[in-house]
Amino acid sequence: MKRLGEGIRGLVNASGGVGYHLAALRFASRLWEPFREELARELARRFPSPESTDLVVVGPSGGYCLDPAFFRRFRRIVAVDMDPLAGAILRSRLAPDADRFRFVRQDFLRRLGEEGWDLGAWTRGLGGEAVLFSNLLGQLGFLHGEARMREIGAGLARALGGETPWVSFHDRFSVGIGAPRVSLEFASRPGSRELADAWTAKWDASARGIVGEIEEHEIGEWVNGARGPFRYLSWRLEARRTQLIEVCGKT
């Protein structure tokens, strides 16, 4: 019953699943292209030797924000997602070479918890050595209740505070307009006000009225395990919705 329950949650959930695949069908090829390219450049800085890296990618969905040309350079990729549709889509987008790509359908939070929140043990168990959290750590608050979020928060802080190299890109802010593109970098993590001011500095007057409607995503204590730099990229999710994506980690 657990597998079936996980499969259904994988197909229908607030962070991915069928709704996200449909949005990707509409927007991924054109509207998401600039973000995909900028993200690939930023990830190349953080993973400078992909040819000798075995990467675990967590929550990639169909990999719509992952640039195939960059991801094909990794020696091996193990993709972990609870969405049963993700594997086949990812395989066709990222991996012509089946020997170097494996998809594992798994609720990684449950399995990491079973490993005592030891990121190294979990990663090695999958045959990887570094982890990319692929836009899900800013969405956990939509998926889990308060009590479970407390457990997850403490667990992830432990997991990401260890020695295993990791990078995460995740939502920090959302706003209901098509905001102009930005790429911002800070040596240490900016507070919300400082970041919002930097993000909106170049918005024109017509967009300024909406500054007060910026939503901030719940990011857990795990982020304290990241070292600088902290990079911020805008992702035009829909015509009238923009995410400010935070990229950080420890590699």
Ligand SMILES: C[S@@+](CC[C@H](N)C(=O)[O-])C[C@H]1O[C@@H](n2cnc3c(N)ncnc32)[C@H](O)[C@@H]1O
């Ligand atoms: C917003 S999507 C990621 C988008 C993706 N990075 C892209 O390139 O388009 C978030 C993904 O995280 C997955 N996910 C959420 N919680 C998970 C968990 N506990 N274990 C595994 N996958 C999870 C969802 O199934 C979904 O596919």
